[in-house]
Amino acid sequence: MGVAVMKLRNPPVNSLSLECLTEFTISLEKLENDKSIRGVILTSECPGIFSAGLDLLEMYGRNPAHYAEYWKNVQELWLRLYTSNMILVSAINGASPAGGCLLALCCDYRVMADNPKYTIGLNESLLGIVAPFWFKDMYVNTIGHREAERALQLGTLFSPAEALKVGVVDEVVPEDQVHSKARSVMTKWLAIPDHSRQLTKNMMRKATADNLIKQREADIQNFTSFISKDSIQKSLHMYLEKLKQKKG
Numbered sequence: 001m002g003v004a005v006m007k008l009r010n011p012p013v014n015s016l017s018l019e020c021l022t023e024f025t026i027s028l029e030k031l032e033n034d035k036s037i038r039g040v041i042l043t044s045e046c047p048g049i050f051s052a053g054l055d056l057l058e059m060y061g062r063n064p065a066h067y068a069e070y071w072k073n074v075q076e077l078w079l080r081l082y083t084s085n086m087i088l089v090s091a092i093n094g095a096s097p098a099g100g101c102l103l104a105l106c107c108d109y110r111v112m113a114d115n116p117k118y119t120i121g122l123n124e125s126l127l128g129i130v131a132p133f134w135f136k137d138m139y140v141n142t143i144g145h146r147e148a149e150r151a152l153q154l155g156t157l158f159s160p161a162e163a164l165k166v167g168v169v170d171e172v173v174p175e176d177q178v179h180s181k182a183r184s185v186m187t188k189w190l191a192i193p194d195h196s197r198q199l200t201k202n203m204m205r206k207a208t209a210d211n212l213i214k215q216r217e218a219d220i221q222n223f224t225s226f227i228s229k230d231s232i233q234k235s236l237h238m239y240l241e242k243l244k245q246k247k248g
């Protein structure tokens with residue numbers, strides 16, 4: 001039926017390393033250019049984890065040129081996903097913090113597994129960093145200004161039930177039904193003529209995407225100088241240590 005399933009596989013936690021981002025973008029571009037493909041189901045092959053988000057090791061202890069290169073690729077993937085002409089449905093089968101949530105938010109429909117261990121949200125503030133304006137814009141577009149304002153400041157990671165209530169996801173289903181539900185949602189979306197759906201999607205998303213496009217270079221500079229600060233590097237160091245200690 002012209003649907004591809006993209007399974008994220010970058011063990012152990014599907015963090016979006018530079019290599020993973022690049023591969024993701026290339027795969028997406030290939031699908032976009034394949035006229036037989038109308039929809040993509042985005043999911044994970046890592047048990048219990050959709051994606052741990054951006055790779056902290058790409059943003060810690062590197063040089064400014066590396067940060068700039070990394071950020072350019074993060075922007076590129078986001079622009080491709082957010083403005084894709086294809087129907088994107090995410091089958092969120094695990095934890096989905098920060099950049100993981102970002103991937104899901106780019107989709108046209110989000111189905112999440114009903115497992116309270118899995119959480120989703122833009123938790124950047126918990127790391128001592130700030131969600132960039134285009135992460136924020138997409139959050140506002142999805143859950144509204146008030147909910148986004150609160151969730152961004154608190155760095156809220158929502159359980160599936162909470163995520164459904166606030167609108168971060170569209171549907172929560174038993175874990176063993178995530179993929180079948182994503183397929184049935186896709187079937188419904190495929191019934192809509194592509195040209196009218198694509199024009200409508202473009203109308204809804206263009207202003208948000210253009211907001212980044214018109215200031216990509218400045219955004220790269222902002223990211224690079226922000227992430228290079230000693231205080232920010234210290235926060236990331238502490239967060240990474242906390243992740244290590246959690247293991248005991």
Ligand SMILES: CCCCCCCCCCCCC/C=C/C(=O)SCCNC(=O)CCNC(=O)[C@H](O)C(C)(C)COP(=O)(O)OP(=O)(O)OC[C@H]1O[C@@H](n2cnc3c(N)ncnc32)[C@H](O)[C@@H]1OP(=O)(O)O
Pocket residue numbers: 012013015049051052053054055056057095097098099100123124127129130131132133222223226227240243244246247
């Ligand atoms: C005006 C103001 C100006 C502002 C300018 C703004 C500029 C922009 C600022 C910066 C913006 C950056 C945006 C960032 C987005 C992100 O996505 S940051 C990443 C956020 N991710 C997280 O917080 C998730 C952290 N990870 C976890 O919570 C857990 O790992 C998990 C995903 C729930 C899985 O748990 P579990 O299965 O128990 O595995 P762990 O043991 O915790 O982890 C296994 C190993 O993986 C490492 N790891 C985990 N997450 C990451 C990651 N994101 N990147 C890199 N590595 C990760 C973890 O450390 C373990 O490593 P080892 O100890 O070496 O095994």
